[in-house]
Amino acid sequence: MTVTVRVVAPGASGHGVVRHAAAVAAAVVADGVVPVGSGQADLTHAQFTDALWGAGVAAAADAFVEQAEVLPRPLVVTLHDLPGADPDPARDVRRSAGYRRG
Secondary structure: OOEEEEEEOOOOOOOHHHHHHHHHHHHOHHHOEEEEOOOOOOEEEEEEOHHHHOOOHHHHHHHHHHHHOOOOOOEEEEEOOOOOOOOOHHHHHHHHHHHHHO
């Protein structure tokens, strides 16, 4: 049995989260998973970190929510760079608000 998984990790191929998404997709191919970058799929696996989805946390949350409304279901999301212990407490506050929304 094969399962198609739409992989969503927008951004430069060198970004760590994009590389992580590619590595996860490659690792499960042997188990019958067929990663696809677009179109219909049995499920969607999206990667979220604010740096990939927008110029700031609020813009990233807006972009992700908008995209999530049209992505094939079921939708699985892996969250990266969760708020907490950032050297800039104000960034943690912004990230917390954005991640709650996304």
